[in-house]
Amino acid sequence: MTDPAEPARRDAAPEAARPRAGGSPTPGLANPMAADIAAQAGATPAWTDFSWLVIQLARCIREGEVTFSGVNSSLAMLACLLAQRAYPFRFTYINVAGGVDPHPARAPVSSSDPSLFEGSPAIFANADFYDLCLRGGMDLCFLGCAQIDATGRTNVSLIGSPEAPRVRLPGGGGAVVMLPTARRVVTWRIEHSSRSLVERLDFVTAAGRMATLVTPLAVFERDPDLPGARFALARLRPGVELDAVRARTGFAFSADGLQAAEPPTAAERETLAILDPDGRFAADLVR
Amino acid sequence: MTLVSGLRAAAQGVPFMPIAGVFGSDLARTNGWRTVRDPYGDTEVYAIPAVRPDVAVIHAAEVDALGNARVFGTPFWDHPLTRAARRVLVTAERLVPTGHLARQPELTLVPHFMVEAVAIVDHGAWPGSCHPLYGVDYPALQAWMDDSPGALARHLEAAPEREAHD
Structure with a gap:
């Protein structure tokens, strides 16, 4: 790590939930596990882990919706900033810094940086955006996770047993009330492993209306209107084998609805390059 | 929440x-x-x-001698926190005349009668930000993650208040 960065910038993953793949990360490759899979399968160079994650998250954003990104959510923040610029529709982007449709000159290191209300015509602070979600006014909420299970329940509290945790995590912020009340929740992991995609969570921080999980290898979807519905594989990153994803996923899933992933568009690629001009965000995934 | x-x-x-x-x-x-x-x-x-804190401490951009405190940008949780606590203490970037606050009273987050004491602490939110005066000091935050021996002393040594006290 050479760039200074906010401590909370890393995805909320405890070491215990991170992959223990052999070898050290290779510069330019987002993480060793994905790189191994990509190499074995001869993956197409259209995507990097970084571009796949941000663009798949951005594609969850829909016209006219109220969309939110919170703390420790750089990839979700980038997805919202990308969608503002690359997609031919309007939506409302609110964030934990209090911004409403902000237009920061550049994407800040932290997803709670005050520049996220630059150009904002209003401050819609914590009490307001939580209340909005709780009363059913939040269409899409990006919420992080350390562990996630097949029904989209998340753990951001601890690893180990609740009585004697091995690792204490930062906690859910508002997840315990936002996951059940947002109309749709989207989450992500920067690695794809059976340590974080689990059959059984060490602790259930929040449960509710999870719709989409994006990893460097795949996109899973479930119907948030069906309590207990399980994730199904929706898209595979080109070049990634289904068996490899099954081997690295701690829960069983259906692949019946699997569809081909659309390649990144020129607008998506160009906007992402503008948002990360010196590759700092992409490099951060390597750590 | x-x-x-x-x-x-x-x-x-x-x-x-x-x-x-x-x-x-x-x-x-x-x-x-x-x-x-x-x-x-x-x-x-x-x-x-109910959670009733004994003391709430918030950092404001401006405060007057009576304790009226202004916060610019997002107030995060300052509002419910100052209303719930038994006692409210305010640190602020700078002291301003009461008349200055009276020109735009809607910007005052906490009125004086709720505030027990104030202290002027220039750059008191460091290594965090205080909008619009300064942003987040990311290198200092990164250094703050260091948990090796002496890290706390090095952090305090680097704090802006340190200069004021020397």
Whole structure:
């Protein structure tokens, strides 16, 4: 790590939930596990882990919706900033810094940086955006996770047993009330492993209306209107084998609805390059 | 957010605050949260017990000699926190005349009668930000993550207040 960065910038993953793949990360490759899979399968160079994650998250954003990104959510923040610029529709982007449709000159290191209300015509602070979600006014909420299970329940509290945790995590912020009340929740992991995609969570921080999980290898979807519905594989990153994803996923899933992933568009690629001009965000995934 | 519900209960002088969500979370068990039934209907909601802090300390951009405090940008949780606490202490970037605040009274987050004491602490939010005066000091935050021996002393040595005290 050479760039200074906010401590909370890393995805909320405890070491215990991170992959223990052999070898050290290779510069330019987002993480060793994905790189191994990509190499074995001869993956197409259209995507990097970084571009796949941000663009798949951005594609969850829909016209006219109220969309939110919170703390420790750089990839979700980038997805919202990308969608503002690359997609031919309007939506409302609110964030934990209090911004409403902000237009920061550049994407800040932290997803709670005050520049996220630059150009904002209003401050819609914590009490307001939580209340909005709780009363059913939040269409899409990006919420992080350390562990996630097949029904989209998340753990951001601890690893180990609740009585004697091995690792204490930062906690859910508002997840315990936002996951059940947002109309749709989207989450992500920067690695794809059976340590974080689990059959059984060490602790259930929040449960509710999870719709989409994006990893460097795949996109899973479930119907948030069906309590207990399980994730199904929706898209595979080109070049990634289904068996490899099954081997690295701690829960069983259906692949019946699997569809081909659309390649990144020129607008998506160009906007992402503008948002990360010196590759700092992409490099951060390597750590 | 459940914490804020507790603060809101305290601010409003009631023993608990109903809140949406929470169902399905282990946090209800570990925190001992219980549900109540809507007395006007059948809905069951979680009730978060009141949280009444003894002291709230907030950092403001401007304060006058009486304790009227202004916060620019997002107030995060300053509002419920200062209303819930028994005592409120304010640190601020700079002292301004009361007349300056009176020109735009809607910008004052905490009126003086709720504030027990103020201190002027230039760059007091460091290594965090104080909008619009300065942004986040990311290198300092990174250094703050260091947990090796002497790290706290090095952090305090680097703090802006240090210069003022020397």
